[in-house]
Amino acid sequence: MTDLLAHIKALKLFAPGATVVVAVSGGADSVALLDLLHRFDGDLRLVVAHLNHSLRGEHADKDQEFVAGLAAGYRLPFAGERREVAALAKEWGTSLEDAGRRARYEFLYRVARAYQAGCIALAHHRDDQAETVLMRLLRGAGATGLRGMGLSRGMLKRPLLRLSRAEIECYLKGRGLTWRTDSSNADTAILRNSIRHELLPILGRYNPKVSERLAATAEILAADEEVLEQVTESAYRRLTVPGATDPSFSVAGLAAEPRGLRLRLYRRALAAQRGDLQRIALSHLEAIDHLVLAERPNAQLKLPGACLVWRGYDRLWFAAPVPAGGAFEFAVAGPGSYRLPGERMLTVSLVERPERLAGASTVAYFDPEAATFPWTVRSFRPGDRFAPLGMAGSQKVKDVFINSKIPVPERGRIPVLISRDRIIWLGGVKMGEQARVTGSLGLVLKAEILDITL
Template identity: 30%
Template sequence: MLERNFLEFINGNRLFGSADRVLLAVSGGLDSVVMTHLFHQIRQPFAIAHVNFGLRGDESDADAHFVQNKAREYGVPFHLTRFDTTAEADQRGISIQMAARDLRYDWFAQLVQQEGYACVATAHHQNDVLETLLLNLVRGTGLAGLHGIAVRQNTVVRPLLFVTRDELETYAREQGLHWREDRSNAEDTYARNRLRHHVVPVLESLNPGLLHTVPHTVGRLRAAETLMREELERSWQAVADRRDDRILLKADALLNLTEPDFRLAEWLKPYGFSADQSARMGQALRNQPGQIFQSATYRITHERDGLLITPLSASLAYSLTVEALPDGPVDVAGQFSLAFAVFDRPADFRPPADAATACFDADRLRWPLTVRPWQQGDRFRPLGLNGHKLVSDLLTDQKVSRPDRERTAVLLSDNQIAWVIGRRLDHRFRVTTETKRIMLVTIRS
């Protein structure tokens, strides 16, 4: 019966094809030993992979030897690796369990790619689903954390999620299978074990059919999350205004939605922002603009009309020298490029109105020219004005957002600002009726 249900679960979830080679993650414990036997019974091509984490001395070595003998017994390929898990955990500042998980799944992924396996199968079952759900609930989670364990996640499949541990043990004894017992499973060192030994029995006393009702609950939670994701995507389209590499989340549109703070937190997860940061952004939207929030890769500034998401740029501390009239566009620190052209002034010349183009009296410019970010204290004489003005004041007057302020550069001639690039020409370098030659400089993205 278990073998038939096993095959039906695999086919029903389309985990792999009957001719696919599957890599089995086998620890030597009850679950993985039964999984290996079931793969053999349904004649599915497979190989075995075992990780020796070196955490239990001779017992760990004995586990590896036991699993290797299983591979010989079934006549299938065997892969073995060993990690210094404790050293890895100490180096990364994480728990031994987390280090072990990362090490084994990274290794499995390498084997799948190198050896051409269709996927890697792990022996998680319904008890694991319940324990994972409870762990996530205790630690704090959203709907995604209440799924327990997915049947498929990238190249990892879990073909035993339909069965309980008791059912696996009954089958193993009926088939005369032998397995290794990990002594640490009987201890209360880890949170999962404490839940398994003390919490789950209480819950099962309240509902003896708990393990069979959990999959139905998880299914409903997955359906609810699907609906939630669809609504988040729909409302994102209504709120988000994409502008090249930046996104403006319009304040009015966001605050008119139900649960705006929750939506904001979900939207901003992929950009590396925490739930706490998102909550503070929601509060900021109800106050005066100006606050700044930053993740490892993005910055969000509270502007007058909403939250502006921009990628963190590479270092903007550059200074580019243009020695002479270049033949082609000049790249400016990967931010933009400038194209230069010089020609005789036509009698009917009129400067273009495009802010991305500036026209200079070529004979007033002195080579070399310099391009650099504007700096606090920079002054220039804006076109049409008699006096000087701080560049910072110009940007404030033009209501330039903080990200755009940081990207604003200046073109200098003989250490004098000739152009606040893309924003304002200096009056001293303008084209006049006395101009004989014009230099045209154009911004190209």
């Protein structure tokens, strides 16, 4: 039998003296994990954490009492909390299993912050890994999902991941340890339980070591995925348009890449814009790819999670949809800072005339006598007309947007700056003629659009 303690030490997951939050449900696996880490000779500072899901009434309360007793027996701090997971599942629109998982991780990260812990130890083992791979395969996943759980990903550490359930139970019996049994683990209406009690035994007829083989496959895919993530990150930095608030790409640049890399880049951009990839399926990635490869220069796609992907000429954008009725308007009484929609700021100041007036599109200079206060800053309206810099007459603002290849969804975000009932600047797009700086003025008005870093 594997020497479990020697096995965990060989993984080198924990630095000497590290503070580790140990997730303990009271079941066999987590009880073994706690005992092993307590015997660890790396001078670890352990914190026992237990979340009561409030799903099994008195049995759940007994589990919490049992884990609190374990912590006391080892003379370790205990962090326990109760959450109404059934209510959370309704609120979040997810299954009980998904709601429990989300609540559990939120709790563990909070405990880690409270105790200034550098990592969280979880009791997942090789059989759990096999179940995870099958569950994701049945739901439809690529290599990223089929790589399963990792030994070490960020703060999360899984010291038992290469050990079988049988090895863990043998360790418990050898140590004379007791644990709690969760009766809901036998409920085959839950997908993971069905895979454990029904599907894996059937597959075991074809290969008695099916769990071991699935876990090994996940580990191989994880190694491949590490390389592919590095390739994707490098391409993402190379292909994204610099300085954009939301992820944005050159369509021509994307189209020149292999399909597999394009799909990974879409996932990377969606994760950056949304914060996660929940409810994003292959069909969504293929729909984005169709936008990139289609001949039509302007089109848009709404995705789950309040995300809009649109193509405007040679740009592909990932952003939150502009809300209905999102028009804005406010007055600028004089120099100062003014909040714009989309985490931006308009700053106005009186400065010495620079040697060069032409520069970044987000900066404009005005003659103070031609651009008198108060100004009005508002969103674009149909029918707006504008005299661009260097033009004697005027043209429709809509035509300026078309000629500048501004995508339709982006036009409502552009601040239109007005003085004396004249549009003097389309912020970030084009300067106007009627308030331009002439001659050798000493002081000029400077307007600049800045991104807000929160």
